[in-house]
Amino acid sequence: MFLANAKVDSVTQIGTNVFLLKLQSDKIAANAKPGQFVNIKVSNSNFPLLRRPFSICNVEGDYFTIMFTSVGEGTLVLQKKQKGEFVDVMGSAGNGFSLDGNYEKAIIVAGGIGAAPFPFLIKELEKIGKEIICFSGGRTKNDCITYEMKNVSTATDDGSFGFKGTVVELLSSEIARYKNERIKIFGCGPNAMLKSLQQFCFTRNIEAEISTESSMACGFGICQGCPVQSATDKNKFLLVCKDGPVFNVKDIELP
Amino acid sequence: MFLANAKVDSVTQIGTNVFLLKLQSDKIAANAKPGQFVNIKVSNSNFPLLRRPFSICNVEGDYFTIMFTSVGEGTLVLQKKQKGEFVDVMGSAGNGFSLDGNYEKAIIVAGGIGAAPFPFLIKELEKIGKEIICFSGGRTKNDCITYEMKNVSTATDDGSFGFKGTVVELLSSEIARYKNERIKIFGCGPNAMLKSLQQFCFTRNIEAEISTESSMACGFGICQGCPVQSATDKNKFLLVCKDGPVFNVKDIELP
Amino acid sequence: MSAVDLSVSVGPLKLRNPILLASGTVGYGNEISEFIDLNKIGGIVTKSLSLKPRKGNTPQRVIETPSGMLNAIGLANIGVEEFLKTKIPFLKKFDTKIICNIAASSVEEYVECTKLLTDEDTISAFEINVSCPNVKEGGLEFGNDKKAVAKITEEVKKVSTKPVFIKLSPNVSRISEFALAAKEAGADAVSAINTLVGTAFDIMTRKPKIKNITGGLSGPAIKPVALAKVLEIRRNVDIPIIGIGGIFSWQDAVEFMIAGASAFQLGTVNFVHPNISETMINDLILYCEKMKIASLKNLTGSFIL
Amino acid sequence: MSAVDLSVSVGPLKLRNPILLASGTVGYGNEISEFIDLNKIGGIVTKSLSLKPRKGNTPQRVIETPSGMLNAIGLANIGVEEFLKTKIPFLKKFDTKIICNIAASSVEEYVECTKLLTDEDTISAFEINVSCPNVKEGGLEFGNDKKAVAKITEEVKKVSTKPVFIKLSPNVSRISEFALAAKEAGADAVSAINTLVGTAFDIMTRKPKIKNITGGLSGPAIKPVALAKVLEIRRNVDIPIIGIGGIFSWQDAVEFMIAGASAFQLGTVNFVHPNISETMINDLILYCEKMKIASLKNLTGSFIL
């Protein structure tokens, strides 16, 4: 884990409220793994006070990218970053996705901005010869992100883009196709979606890893602010920032 | 007094640490008087929380300018303003200089950034046919501002620019020249300088108005945060923001 | 005209809407009336009045702190007599509730002030400041002493013909005990909170930045503390609460009502956004519409724990 | 090597410099050691330890507030036994002071914890947390009760072979009375302050943003309050003080020393700038040089009122 003074290369708007921030930091780029996140001090002032966590969306050479939606003060500041500015980044944090497992097809399931970690993951999965199938969902077309996804099917609550319904409903309706194949699911999105994805995987006994969210204060294990219930030990919380953000679906009980 | 959403026209650096911020607001420009100030909410956030007061440096058409040195968080934010941004300005506040009086020569005495209100004042004084003599002082050449001054003599503590000594010492050494003329002094600068200017005026019985500073919370008379001792009534404080910032030297006791 | 009913009551006092301007942050109403229409808000609370005029503390009196400010004005005010003579005529012109805040150094002085003011029709209620942290005599002592709070309340109630609100200090262990003391002594409501005691030093001169040494902390920094105090009172004592502390937006105000406030006061924010009390009205209506709240008063204490 | 002497003492405990990391904001030292050299700072205070492991509160546990944050971790910790077994071996490797913070729900539990830990050489002192606002049993109750504070201090002192610091709650009327109670019961120093009780509501769900309902407010927002508490203790009680609360820069730290602190703790800032404790060292040296302070300890209580 490092503290890096990363240089802003560009801020690009790729959707109604979806932005890519490309940053330069050789140290972070060299050490990043898909599913890990960076924790960004978006301003030099006390406003906002705490760092903001973002999945590493992609890595290229000395550069890495985050993908974000503007939801509050911190993301608003990020959205206004200018090329050449420096940003204080801590990373790469958390454990990331494990590419291991007995599968040939990787099924990516994204809900809204949960699409963020997948460009990087897809790249790494392709490197080791996995086949990629993507499902991306959102409330409306504007919330459904397919950036750098492969073989992607979409679902929207209002039917404005692809399947009408949730992304997990879409997945359910499609899963029969992969009945005789060795698959592994990689999911990321809001907790409600991850919960239904978890249920889906349990019912069908499919191997899956999910990237979770939690409010955080530190992002590296010292504040105990980001617990998630361990599924195996009732007396134990796991930390999203340190033990996660990626967990095997079997390991946690989502709130 | 108005709240105006003023549009940034330009930020210009005119000295080592001296900036001009030109803002567009017809309402404020139309109502401003020399010596008045504007109270600026420099950011949209709680950081900094309170408005920052700045003398109106000049007015042209729909535009007005402030001159500032970057000393802290608020002025740093101002320094970084971009053309086209909007800034929340309250103004024009305070009483301003009175141009009245029995004088033909206006003697301007500025200490450091105390030069700020004078371009506007000089313009207005010239309109009514007054002759202008300026004295400007600073610790070093970098702190001595002569922007848009007329007939200016300078003083620096280290002698790096003009007279070696304080601006009031310089004034003392020059005052004999105006012995038989009707003069009025207009002063602005740090309190220590204003105190010695006040003493200077008392000794020689010269009419003078000084623009004072105080920490402020509201800038328009509701917080009682900016008192200055009345010289005429021991039991009374005057408010810098409302009764000032310009006072007749005889009316206040500087701290 | 919106269908949403913004009117609220604080005990016997009916307000057009819950928006009040806090004592010491609105003077006697005249300066702020350049920015807002006083007829549109619930009311204003005057700067604390004492029997005799007070000059207040030597400057420096105010300093900014992270998301807040410290003040030690020292209850500078024109005194009851001057207030009646010069300020009431101005305030008379408005159709808004005038709540007269009184600060004193003895029970007798509180009573005396109340007597002098209570017959003035323009005044709708009293807010008794037992909690100003910046005055040497009285001030903190009263605010930290339940018996004193009860005594002041009782005596003021005896002579007042108007509702009496007690403004509580947050600088105590259990604010609800003070609310209870006030209630039992007859208070119609409590106002919570006044400022927190704080200080700041200049590291070059090693002197306090506030001449009075300590000052009162206000602004967004204290909002979480103020909300917790309001909630504590609400959960423990059955008395109307006026919520105060760090309200800078309509969202903050709604939080206070959810936590238990029947009305709220805007303080420090008036210095920064002097027109916010008026612009907030529409935001509150929109919120109620969105949340399908027919009457804003239903929000009071509507928290779900 | 600079000529400035940064070493300080907190009662009998000698520190290389006054920079300590606060309980609950540094875990047991391992994560933060990726960012700083623990050998360079004065020491670290462990997360509060209880006799048995504590799972802590149900999330959501943290939320940002203006210039601050609320937390209700609920003293989640691994318990004394596990600490001795798994954390001490790591901490042993460092030449820095390890101050063990203890939290308990009864006097007996405090004593028991101290007994189990006091023979461990790696531990240099105890900090007794009588003031955690986020735990139902004990917690606030102790912190608000002078007799309880005195009793805990006395009993812990009896069994401790190490200096004992009492960490005080700011949620009281007069913190100096608690400092005095601690002093009279034998405490070697007091740590001030713990967090202020605060809360926040979600205006859409009307639920508290922190599952525990209230949480502890920390960060720059509370700095003025913390400084005033340190000053109050300094001016009223002759006991060494460890200053805590909202320190985000070396300037803040200097303010605390001026106000009376012999050493200080960095809390919330570790979450944001985990390396600040180390970078601060040089800034303190430069300040001393500029101010011609030969020994940083001379700064303690050097305010000019």
Ligand SMILES: Cc1cc2nc3c(=O)[nH]c(=O)nc-3n(C[C@H](O)[C@H](O)[C@H](O)COP(=O)(O)OP(=O)(O)OC[C@H]3O[C@@H](n4cnc5c(N)ncnc54)[C@H](O)[C@@H]3O)c2cc1C
């Ligand atoms: C491990 C991790 C990875 C993340 N990756 C991404 C990403 O790649 N792209 C992205 O856009 N966002 C991501 N998030 C969420 C992102 O951190 C928040 O959107 C961001 O912190 C909001 O900051 P803000 O100041 O703009 O909003 P705030 O003003 O802080 O909050 C605005 C709204 O966002 C919610 N929010 C704030 N923080 C979080 C959080 N940590 N998790 C969920 N909701 C939050 C608040 O409850 C509030 O409703 C991630 C979060 C975590 C924990």
Ligand SMILES: Cc1cc2nc3c(=O)[nH]c(=O)nc-3n(C[C@H](O)[C@H](O)[C@H](O)COP(=O)(O)OP(=O)(O)OC[C@H]3O[C@@H](n4cnc5c(N)ncnc54)[C@H](O)[C@@H]3O)c2cc1C
């Ligand atoms: C009526 C009036 C007119 C002014 N006109 C001008 C002007 O034309 N140009 C200009 O550059 N400055 C002017 N000032 C001073 C200006 O307001 C401060 O420099 C500014 O508020 C500092 O803000 P900051 O956030 O950058 O600094 P902060 O971080 O707030 O403070 C940095 C330093 O500046 C000092 N400071 C802060 N506020 C004031 C203040 N109100 N007066 C004096 N010192 C202060 C602080 O004590 C500190 O040492 C004026 C002040 C007043 C009261």
Ligand SMILES: Cc1cc2nc3c(=O)[nH]c(=O)nc-3n(C[C@H](O)[C@H](O)[C@H](O)COP(=O)(O)O)c2cc1C
């Ligand atoms: C400059 C200033 C002066 C104040 N004067 C008084 C006063 O005279 N009487 C009083 O009861 N409260 C006074 N207060 C306290 C406010 O009424 C309010 O309780 C406090 O500031 C918290 O609210 P806020 O955070 O919204 O400002 C004053 C506050 C400020 C900032």
Ligand SMILES: Cc1cc2nc3c(=O)[nH]c(=O)nc-3n(C[C@H](O)[C@H](O)[C@H](O)COP(=O)(O)O)c2cc1C
């Ligand atoms: C997330 C968090 C957890 C904390 N846990 C403890 C604790 O276990 N024991 C304790 O004595 N103090 C605890 N504290 C209080 C801090 O040690 C410190 O007293 C307080 O945060 C004020 O300092 P700060 O503003 O620098 O953070 C905790 C604070 C935070 C923010």
Ligand code: FES
């Ligand atoms: S965010 Fe601090 S422990 Fe996870």
Ligand code: FES
């Ligand atoms: S700054 Fe508020 S009264 Fe002058």
